[in-house]
Amino acid sequence: MAIWVLAADASRARLFRALKKNGPLEELRDWAHPESRLHEGDLVTDSDGTNQGPGGHHGVSADPSHKVAEAERFALELAQALDKARTSGDFSRIYLVAPPKFLGLFRKHASEELLEKVSGTVDKELTTHSAEDIRKQLPEYL
Numbered sequence: 158m159a160i161w162v163l164a165a166d167a168s169r170a171r172l173f174r175a176l177k178k179n180g181p182l183e184e185l186r187d188w189a190h191p192e193s194r195l196h197e198g199d200l201v202t203d204s205d206g207t208n209q210g211p212g213g214h215h216g217v218s219a220d221p222s223h224k225v226a227e228a229e230r231f232a233l234e235l236a237q238a239l240d241k242a243r244t245s246g247d248f249s250r251i252y253l254v255a256p257p258k259f260l261g262l263f264r265k266h267a268s269e270e271l272l273e274k275v276s277g278t279v280d281k282e283l284t285t286h287s288a289e290d291i292r293k294q295l296p297e298y299l
Contacts, residue, residue: 158249160276160299161185163239164291165255165263167228169284170235173291174248178298182288188238190231232262240271252295254279 162173162182168190173182242248251271253260257280264272279294 161248161251236266
């Protein structure tokens with residue numbers, strides 16, 4: 158059965174598989190979540206873009222709550238997609254490659270059964286790297 162590798166961050170994810178424990182990675186899917194790349198002010202469209210606070214009239218506050226909400230949505234989407242694949246028996250185990258903050262969001266939304274399939278993690282942002290570069294970050298024998 159295939160071994161999967163998910164390389165993800167808050168705005169992009171790439172899913173790979175290895176058919177052999179020491180084999181190369183083959184890309185299966187690429188997700189994009191452009192909302193996570195937007196500036197906080199672009200995510201808040203129901204106001205006039207200003208914030209009246211102490212000290213006068215300011216631009217949109219630096220509160221990252223909307224960016225966090227978008228990252229949460231994307232982590233949930235990925236967890237649900239992988240859980241569906243898990244229940245279908247599409248992979249035997251999975252490796253996660255993501256920055257620590259996004260790994261935490263993913264774990265928060267992943268089912269216990271999916272988390273049991275996680276064989277290892279790499280705390281790096283590698284979504285723009287080649288499959289070969291990502292493979293080099295993983296154990297020789299998956």
